[in-house]
Amino acid sequence: MSQRTRIIVVGCGVVGAMVAYELSRCPDLTVTLMDGQLPGHGATGAALGILMGVCSQKVKGRNWRLREASLRRYHTLLPELAALGFSVPYNAQGILSVCFDRAVLPRWESLQAIRELQGWPLEIWKPEQVAAACPHLAPDQIAAGIYSPCDRQIAPKALTQALVQAAAGNGVTCRFQEAVTGFELGWDQNCDDQRSLGERCVQAVTTLRETYAADRVVLTAGLGTGALTAMLAQPLPLGPVLGQGMRVRVTSPLGDPQFQPVINGDDVHLVPLGGGEYGVAATVEFPPEEGMALEPDSDLLQALWQRAIAYCPALAQAEILETWHGLRPRPQGRAAPVIEPLAGFTNVLLATGHYRNGVFLAPATAAIVRDWVRGQ
Numbered sequence: 001m002s003q004r005t006r007i008i009v010v011g012c013g014v015v016g017a018m019v020a021y022e023l024s025r026c027p028d029l030t031v032t033l034m035d036g037q038l039p040g041h042g043a044t045g046a047a048l049g050i051l052m053g054v055c056s057q058k059v060k061g062r063n064w065r066l067r068e069a070s071l072r073r074y075h076t077l078l079p080e081l082a083a084l085g086f087s088v089p090y091n092a093q094g095i096l097s098v099c100f101d102r103a104v105l106p107r108w109e110s111l112q113a114i115r116e117l118q119g120w121p122l123e124i125w126k127p128e129q130v131a132a133a134c135p136h137l138a139p140d141q142i143a144a145g146i147y148s149p150c151d152r153q154i155a156p157k158a159l160t161q162a163l164v165q166a167a168a169g170n171g172v173t174c175r176f177q178e179a180v181t182g183f184e185l186g187w188d189q190n191c192d193d194q195r196s197l198g199e200r201c202v203q204a205v206t207t208l209r210e211t212y213a214a215d216r217v218v219l220t221a222g223l224g225t226g227a228l229t230a231m232l233a234q235p236l237p238l239g240p241v242l243g244q245g246m247r248v249r250v251t252s253p254l255g256d257p258q259f260q261p262v263i264n265g266d267d268v269h270l271v272p273l274g275g276g277e278y279g280v281a282a283t284v285e286f287p288p289e290e291g292m293a294l295e296p297d298s299d300l301l302q303a304l305w306q307r308a309i310a311y312c313p314a315l316a317q318a319e320i321l322e323t324w325h326g327l328r329p330r331p332q333g334r335a336a337p338v339i340e341p342l343a344g345f346t347n348v349l350l351a352t353g354h355y356r357n358g359v360f361l362a363p364a365t366a367a368i369v370r371d372w373v374r375g376q
C-alpha cells in the first residue's frame with residue numbers, strides 16, 4: 001500500500017461529489033472521482049433539492065439520524081463552500097406543508113411535540129396565518145399550515161458542480177466521461193488466510209482508457225451501482241422510480257416576494273427558483289413490472305399540475321417553460337439508502353440507493369464514508 005491511501009469514488013452525482021469533497025479534506029488520502037458522464041447528469045440532474053428534515057415524519061432510528069446529521073452539515077457546508085468562492089443557490093426560508101384535512105392535524109401536533117424535545121422548531125399555523133403569509137394559496141381548502149423554518153432547498157446540480165470544483169481545488173483527480181468497465185481483483189494483504197471468501201479486495205478500477213490502482217473503492221454510481229456490483233459477482237437489487245416535474249414562469253412572484261418558502265401540498269412541491277420561475281414536482285412512477293422500461297406518463301404529470309393549481313390557483317396563468325423527468329435509485333426489498341461494505345470484499349463500500357432523498361442525505365452519507373475510509 002502506498003503511503004497515502006488511494007481512494008476511488010465511482011459515480012459523480014451529488015453523493016459522489018459530496019463524498020469526494022469530504023475525503024479531499026483528509027490530508028492522508030489521494031482521491032480520484034470518476035463518472036461515465038459529466039457530473040450531475042444522473043438522478044441528481046432531475047432533483048429539486050428539497051431538504052425535508054424537521055417536517056418529515058421520521059422521528060427516530062437510522063433515517064432520522066441521517067436527516068438530522070445532514071441538516072446540521074448543510075448548515076456548516078454552505079458557508080464553507082462560499083468561503084472557497086462557490087455560492088450555491090439556496091432557499092433558507094423554510095418549508096410550508098399545507099394541510100387540507102383537519103383529521104391529520106393530531107399527527108402534526110405530535111410531530112411538533114417530538115421536534116420540540118429534539119430542539120427543532122416546527123410551527124402549526126391557523127388558516128388565517130397561512131393566508132397572511134402566503135396570499136397566493138387557496139384559503140378555503142386549507143385546514144392548517146405546518147411551517148418548518150429550519151428545512152431548506154438547494155440547487156442540486158450547482159451544488160454538485162461546486163463540490164467537484166472544491167474537491168479538485170483540494171487535490172482530487174477528476175476523470176469524467178470515462179465509465180468504469182471492470183475491476184482487477186486480489187487478496188487482502190492484511191489477511192492471513194488469503195484463500196477464504198470474504199478477504200478479496202479490488203486492487204484496481206478499469207475503464208476503456210486506463211487502469212487505476214486503488215486501496216479503497218467507494219461505489220456512488222446511483223442506478224449504475226447494480227451493474228458494478230454484478231461485475232464483482234455481488235447482486236444489489238436497485239430499481240428505478242421515475243419522477244416528472246415542470247418549470248413554470250409567472251409574471252410576478254407568487255404571494256409575498258419577501259417570503260418565498262418551498263410549499264408542499266397534496267404531494268406536490270412548489271419550489272421558488274427566482275425571477276418569477278417555480279419548479280413543480282414530482283410524480284412517483286414505478287415500472288409496471290420488474291425490469292420493464294419506464295416511460296414518463298403524461299397523465300400523471302397533468303394530474304400533478306392540476307393538484308398544484310388547486311392549492312395555488314395563480315399557477316393556472318403560468319407559462320410552462322419545460323417538463324423533465326429522472327430516475328430515482330431505489331433499493332428493492334430494503335430501506336434506502338444503502339451505505340455499507342460490499343459483502344465479500346474488504347475494501348469496497350456502497351453509498352447508493354438514496355431514492356427520494358439523495359440530495360438531502362448526501363452530507364450524512366459522506367461522513368459515514370469518510371469514517372469508513374479512515375477505519376473508524
Ligand SMILES: Cc1cc2nc3c(=O)[nH]c(=O)nc-3n(C[C@H](O)[C@H](O)[C@H](O)COP(=O)(O)OP(=O)(O)OC[C@H]3O[C@@H](n4cnc5c(N)ncnc54)[C@H](O)[C@@H]3O)c2cc1C
Pocket residue numbers: 010011012013014015016034035036037038039040041042043044045046047048049050051178179180181220221222223224225228242243244245281282325326327328329351352353354355356357358359360361
Ligand atoms: C424528479 C426527481 C426529484 C427529486 N427531488 C429530490 C429532492 O427534492 N431532494 C432530494 O434529496 N432528492 C431528490 N430526488 C432524488 C435524488 O435525485 C437522488 O436520490 C440522488 O440524486 C441520487 O444521487 P446519486 O449521486 O446517488 O446518483 P446519481 O445522481 O444518479 O449519480 C450517479 C452517477 O454515477 C454515474 N455512473 C453510473 N455508472 C457508472 C460507471 N459504470 N462508471 C462511472 N460512472 C457511473 C452516473 O453517470 C451518474 O452521474 C429527486 C429525484 C427525482 C428523479
